[in-house]
Amino acid sequence: MKTKTFIMFVGPSVFLMFLFIAAPLVSVFLQSFQVTQGVFEEVIETKCTPGFPAQICTEEASVRRVLDDDGNPVSQTSWVGLDTYRTVLDPDAVSAAFDEGGSGWSQLMTIDFYKALRFTLTFTLITLPLVIGTGLAIALAVNRCVESLKGPVIFVSLLPFIITPVIGALSIRWLFIGDGIMTALLENWTGQDIAMFAQGWTIELLMLFYRVWHVAPFAFVIFYAALQTVNQDTLESAIIDGASRWQRLKYVVIPHLMPLIIFVALIHLMDCYRVFEEIIGFSSQAHVISLQWLTFDYLTPDDSGNRAISRAAANSMLTMIGIVILLIPLLRRTYRDHKNSSH
Amino acid sequence: MSQAKVFQASTGLKVTVAVFLLFWLVVAAFPLFWVLVMSFKLPVDAFSASPLAVITGPETLAEKGGISILDMLLGAVAFYLVYQAVSHWTRGVAERVGFGFTPIGWILGSLIMGAAGLFVFVIILPIVTGAVNWAFGLIPGLSLLAQPVIGITLDHYIAVWFENEFYRNFLNSMTVTAGVVLISLTVGTLAGYGLARTPSSLAFWLLIMALIFRALPHSVLVTGYLPPFINSREILEPFLGDAAPTLYGQPLAVIVVLVSINQPFTIWMLRSFFQNIPAELDEAARVDGCGHFEAFWRVIMPVMWPGVITTGLFSFLLAYNDYLVTALLLDAQNQTMVPAITQYFNRETTTTDQVEAVAAAVSITAPLFLLVMVFQRQIVSGLTAGAVKG
Structure with missing residues (x-):
C-alpha cells in the first residue's frame, strides 16, 4: 500500500486522536503551570446614615469582581510555575509530618494526594495476583467441565465483567450496607456488631473483592482460550515420563500461558491504576480516594460553582508519571514483537 | 481410548473442581440476582436482615x-x-x-x-x-x-421510569451509544484496514501512540476538554459567527469525545481481525481491477463483519458503561443513565428512594444481560482476538 493511500485510510482516526487526545494532553500540561482567576478590585464606598447635626459617613472598602462591558466577570490567566504542583503535593506539610512532633505516616495520609496515591498503588498491586490466580483457576475448572455445561458457565461468568462498573460496585454495596444480608451473616458468625462502611479498611476490602469479581472473568476467558491450544503431544509425553498433575501444570501449561499471563497483568495494571468507579459506587470519598477520583473531584464544580482546573491539571500530570512507568514494559514488549515479526 | 483414560481425573479432583466451579458461579451471579430480587420488594422486605424475608x-x-x-x-x-x-x-x-x-x-x-x-x-x-x-x-x-x-x-419500576422520567436518561444513553458505535466503527475499520495492510514503520509508531493513549486516565483528557468546551462559544465565534455552539452539555460533543477515547482500542482490535484475512484476497481483487478502496469495501468488508460486530460490542460497552466523561461533560438535562443513577442514590433519604435506585440499577443492567445472551460467542472471540495477537 502506498503511503498516500495509507494516510487516506488512517486519516480520520489519526485526526480524531490528535484533536481529542494529544491536543488535550498538551493543554493539560500547559494548564498545570497556569492559574485562571477572576479579577477583583477594591472599591471604597462612602456610606452615610442620617444623623444630627451632620450625616454620619463611613468609608468602607469592599472587594468586587471586575465586570467587562457586557456585564460578564473578567478572568485573568497567569503563569505560576510550579505553584499548583506545590499546592497539590504540599511539601511543607510532608516535612512537617516527618519532623519531630509530627506523627509521620498517619499525618501524611491526611493530605489528599498521598492518601489517593497510597490507595491506588496498594489496590493495583494487591488485586493483580488475585485476578490472575482466580482467572486461571476458573479457566482450569471450566476446561474440565462437561461439554454441555460450558456455554451456560461461560455465560454466568461473563456477567460480572460485562456489567456497568458503577452498578457492579453498587450491587456489592447493597449486600453489605446497614444490616444487609451479608453483614447480618458476618455478624452471626463473629458475634460482633459490624458496620462495613464506617471505616476505611473494610471499604477497601469490599473494593478489592469487587475488582477481582469484575476482572477475573476477563482473565478467565483469555486463559481458557489459550488452554485449548496447549500442545497435547507435550502433555502426553509428560504423562509417559510420569509427571504428576501438578508438575504438568507447572512445567507444561503455565509456560504455555506465560505470554498471556503477562498480557493480562499489563492490561490489569493499566486499568487498575485508573481505579475510579469503585469510589463512586461505594461512596467512599470520606475514607478512601484514588488519584483519578481526585482529578474528578477537582473538576466537579464546588458550592460556588468553580472548578479547580489548574489543580486538576497538576494532579493529572502527576498521575501520568505512574502511567508512563507502567507502560515501559508493555512498550518494550510490543517493540520486541515488532522487530521479531519483521524479520 | 488409552489417552482418555490417562487424562481421566481422580474422584477427589473432580469433586474439588465441581465445588470450586459451583462456588464461583454463585459468587458471580449472586450479587446481581440479589439486586434483582430486592428491586421487586417493598423497602421493609428489601432491606430486611433475614435473607428469607428478602426472598419471600x-x-x-x-x-x-x-x-x-x-x-x-x-x-x-x-x-x-x-x-x-x-x-x-x-x-x-x-x-x-x-x-x-x-x-x-x-x-x-x-x-x-x-x-x-x-x-x-x-x-x-x-x-x-x-x-x-x-x-x-x-x-x-x-x-x-x-x-x-x-x-x-412493580411500584419502584413505575416510579423510576415514569415519575422520575428515567426514560429520558434511557433515550440519552441510546443516542450516545448509537452515535459512538456508528462513528467509531466507520473511522476504526478504515484505520484498522490501513494499519493491517502496511508494513511501514509509520504504522508501527501509530500503533505505539495508540497504546500510550489507551493507558491514559480519562480524567486527564476531560481536564483538557472542560475549559474549551465551556468557553467554546467565544472561541468559535470568530469562525462560525452566531452559530457557534457551547459544546458543554451537547450529546454530539460527548459522542465525538468517546469515539476518540475509544479509537486506540478500536484500531488495535480491528487491525488484528483484518490481519486474519489473507492479503491475497485483496491482491486478487486488485488484479481484477479494483482500487484500494473498492477492494476494501467489496471484497474485505463482506468477510470482516464478524470482527466489526465484535468491536462494535466493545464500543457499545464503553459508551454505555461510561460514568466519568458523561458525568462531567453533560448537564442534567442530557444526562445518560449511569450518572443519573448516582444522583439518585446521593439523595437517598428514604428507604423507598434506595429501592428505587435498585430498580434503576436493574433497568440499566437488563440490556447488558440480553447482550451477553445474544453475543456471548462474539464477546469471547473479541477478548481473545486482542490477547492472542498481542
Whole structure:
C-alpha cells in the first residue's frame, strides 16, 4: 500500500486522536503551570446614615469582581510555575509530618494526594495476583467441565465483567450496607456488631473483592482460550515420563500461558491504576480516594460553582508519571514483537 | 481410548473442581440476582436482615400481592425457552432479515428477538399463568400451588421510569451509544484496514501512540476538554459567527469525545481481525481491477463483519458503561443513565428512594444481560482476538 493511500485510510482516526487526545494532553500540561482567576478590585464606598447635626459617613472598602462591558466577570490567566504542583503535593506539610512532633505516616495520609496515591498503588498491586490466580483457576475448572455445561458457565461468568462498573460496585454495596444480608451473616458468625462502611479498611476490602469479581472473568476467558491450544503431544509425553498433575501444570501449561499471563497483568495494571468507579459506587470519598477520583473531584464544580482546573491539571500530570512507568514494559514488549515479526 | 483414560481425573479432583466451579458461579451471579430480587420488594422486605424475608417478601405479599409456585415454574420454563430460542435462532433471523447486509441483519434480528421475548413475558406468560392458576385453584389438593407465596411489586419500576422520567436518561444513553458505535466503527475499520495492510514503520509508531493513549486516565483528557468546551462559544465565534455552539452539555460533543477515547482500542482490535484475512484476497481483487478502496469495501468488508460486530460490542460497552466523561461533560438535562443513577442514590433519604435506585440499577443492567445472551460467542472471540495477537 502506498503511503498516500495509507494516510487516506488512517486519516480520520489519526485526526480524531490528535484533536481529542494529544491536543488535550498538551493543554493539560500547559494548564498545570497556569492559574485562571477572576479579577477583583477594591472599591471604597462612602456610606452615610442620617444623623444630627451632620450625616454620619463611613468609608468602607469592599472587594468586587471586575465586570467587562457586557456585564460578564473578567478572568485573568497567569503563569505560576510550579505553584499548583506545590499546592497539590504540599511539601511543607510532608516535612512537617516527618519532623519531630509530627506523627509521620498517619499525618501524611491526611493530605489528599498521598492518601489517593497510597490507595491506588496498594489496590493495583494487591488485586493483580488475585485476578490472575482466580482467572486461571476458573479457566482450569471450566476446561474440565462437561461439554454441555460450558456455554451456560461461560455465560454466568461473563456477567460480572460485562456489567456497568458503577452498578457492579453498587450491587456489592447493597449486600453489605446497614444490616444487609451479608453483614447480618458476618455478624452471626463473629458475634460482633459490624458496620462495613464506617471505616476505611473494610471499604477497601469490599473494593478489592469487587475488582477481582469484575476482572477475573476477563482473565478467565483469555486463559481458557489459550488452554485449548496447549500442545497435547507435550502433555502426553509428560504423562509417559510420569509427571504428576501438578508438575504438568507447572512445567507444561503455565509456560504455555506465560505470554498471556503477562498480557493480562499489563492490561490489569493499566486499568487498575485508573481505579475510579469503585469510589463512586461505594461512596467512599470520606475514607478512601484514588488519584483519578481526585482529578474528578477537582473538576466537579464546588458550592460556588468553580472548578479547580489548574489543580486538576497538576494532579493529572502527576498521575501520568505512574502511567508512563507502567507502560515501559508493555512498550518494550510490543517493540520486541515488532522487530521479531519483521524479520 | 488409552489417552482418555490417562487424562481421566481422580474422584477427589473432580469433586474439588465441581465445588470450586459451583462456588464461583454463585459468587458471580449472586450479587446481581440479589439486586434483582430486592428491586421487586417493598423497602421493609428489601432491606430486611433475614435473607428469607428478602426472598419471600411477607410485607410485600400482604400489601401488594405476589406470585404462586406455579407462576414461578412457568416463568422458569418460559425463560429457558426464550434463552434457547435467542441463543439458537438469532443468527438465522439476522441472516434472513439482513438482505445479505449483516450488521443491519444483526441489529434488526436482535430487535426482533428482543420484541419476541418481551411479547412472551408481558403478554403470553400472564395469560397462561392466569389460566393455569385458575385451573389448579379448582382442584382441591393442588390449589395450594396456585396460592401467591412470594410478594412482588412493580411500584419502584413505575416510579423510576415514569415519575422520575428515567426514560429520558434511557433515550440519552441510546443516542450516545448509537452515535459512538456508528462513528467509531466507520473511522476504526478504515484505520484498522490501513494499519493491517502496511508494513511501514509509520504504522508501527501509530500503533505505539495508540497504546500510550489507551493507558491514559480519562480524567486527564476531560481536564483538557472542560475549559474549551465551556468557553467554546467565544472561541468559535470568530469562525462560525452566531452559530457557534457551547459544546458543554451537547450529546454530539460527548459522542465525538468517546469515539476518540475509544479509537486506540478500536484500531488495535480491528487491525488484528483484518490481519486474519489473507492479503491475497485483496491482491486478487486488485488484479481484477479494483482500487484500494473498492477492494476494501467489496471484497474485505463482506468477510470482516464478524470482527466489526465484535468491536462494535466493545464500543457499545464503553459508551454505555461510561460514568466519568458523561458525568462531567453533560448537564442534567442530557444526562445518560449511569450518572443519573448516582444522583439518585446521593439523595437517598428514604428507604423507598434506595429501592428505587435498585430498580434503576436493574433497568440499566437488563440490556447488558440480553447482550451477553445474544453475543456471548462474539464477546469471547473479541477478548481473545486482542490477547492472542498481542
